[in-house]
Amino acid sequence: MKLATWNINSLTVRLPQVLDWLTANPVDVLVLQELKMTDEKFPFEAFTQAGYHAHCFGQKTYNGVALLSKTPATDVVKNIPGFSDDMARVISGTVSGVRVIGAYFPNGQEPGSDKFDYKMNWLKGLRDWVKTELVAHPKLVLMGDYNITFDDADVWDPVGLKDTIHCTDEERYHLGALVALGLHDAYRLFPQAEKSYSWWDYRNFGFPRNRGMRIDHILVSNALKSSVTGCVIDKTPRKNERPSDHAPVIVELLDS
């Protein structure tokens, strides 16, 4: 079973690339972030034709997430139960016995800002909920655009970007607390090339210079850890003509 996450920065612009990518990478589950469209505009038809069941949690202009799966997802939940939020950031469902949570974590803009405070509150809300989800669903995958790096290895310039957004101790504390619930960074379960990133700034030739950060993650629960056979970042679509600034991340699990 293969599951993937991809922040596509506007599904309106990127739909052809998503469909092409699914043809080349027929994963069982794909979660998308930053649809930047309302549910009425979501291209259900195109995904049906591609062989996917789709659930959408959209929003005008910003945010918006979707859950695509080859077999139907059940018990679909939108956003974080118990955490009041105006923004469409989370969509969850059970696919083939695995609880899948797709999330677009807040950016946070800059430490000390209102948006940073919101990010910290959101992270606490997410953690409180995921803790209970893990009890109900031991086989759980939490994946998406976390907008947080784990450590210096995830940052192209850890000195210059020290204490800036995605690299602060506060953000990393919350990411660590999430992991401490009984989750594992699937990417680091395997040897990986140095300077591996999932996002590169559009500006200043960020991608060709490999000036990026690893901020898109797939966390797997204790119950799934031993069944993970691989995790990769696919940089191919970042080379497209009008790419998203993020690359998809894929994890493979042994079928159980």
Next chain:
DNA sequence: ATGCCTCAGCTCCTGAGA
């Protein structure tokens, strides 16, 4: 240097992303 890209929208500029 608060911009360099990219995207959405009450679109010819602004806010947001990261």
